[in-house]
Amino acid sequence: MGSDSCLFCKIVRGDVKADIVYRTPTLIAIKDINPQAPVHVLVIPTRHLTAARDARGEEGTQLLGRTLAFATEVATELGLDAGGYRIVTNSGADGGQTVLHLHFHLLGGRRMTWPPG
Ligand code: 5GP
Numbered sequence: 001m002g003s004d005s006c007l008f009c010k011i012v013r014g015d016v017k018a019d020i021v022y023r024t025p026t027l028i029a030i031k032d033i034n035p036q037a038p039v040h041v042l043v044i045p046t047r048h049l050t051a052a053r054d055a056r057g058e059e060g061t062q063l064l065g066r067t068l069a070f071a072t073e074v075a076t077e078l079g080l081d082a083g084g085y086r087i088v089t090n091s092g093a094d095g096g097q098t099v100l101h102l103h104f105h106l107l108g109g110r111r112m113t114w115p116p117g
C-alpha cells in the first residue's frame with residue numbers, strides 16, 4: 001500500500017521520469033513504457049489506490065467515473081474517436097495487474113482482438 005515505494009506515485013511526484021501527455025490536479029496520462037499499440041497511454045489518478053476494487057463508496061465511485069471520463073477525453077485529444085479504441089483496467093493477479101496503483105490503459109491505433117490473452 002505504501003506510496004513511498006509505488007512506481008506510479010513516484011511518477012506523480014516527479015521522482016521517476018515519464019512521458020506525461022496530460023495532467024490535471026487529480027489525474028495524469030502518461031505514455032506506457034512498453035506500448036502494446038500505436039497509442040498506449042496510462043490514465044492514473046494521482047491519489048494512491050491499489051486497484052478498481054479498492055475504489056468503494058461515493059468517493060470511489062466518483063474517482064472511477066472521473067478517471068474513465070478523462071480517459072475518453074484523452075482519446076478524443078489523441079484523435080482516436082473515429083477509429084475507436086479500448087480502455088481496460090487490470091485488477092490483481094488474475095487480471096494481469098503488475099503495477100499496484102489504479103490505472104486505465106487507453107489503447108488505440110490498431111484493431112484490437114477479443115478475447116484478450
Ligand atoms: P498493468 O500490468 O499493471 O495493468 O499495467 C502496468 C503498465 O505499466 C504496463 O503496461 C507497463 O508497461 C507499464 N509500466 C511499467 N513500468 C513503467 C514505467 O516505469 N514507466 C511507464 N511509463 N510505464 C511503465
Ligand code: ZN
Binds near residue numbers: 003008009010049100
Ligand atoms: Zn501509488
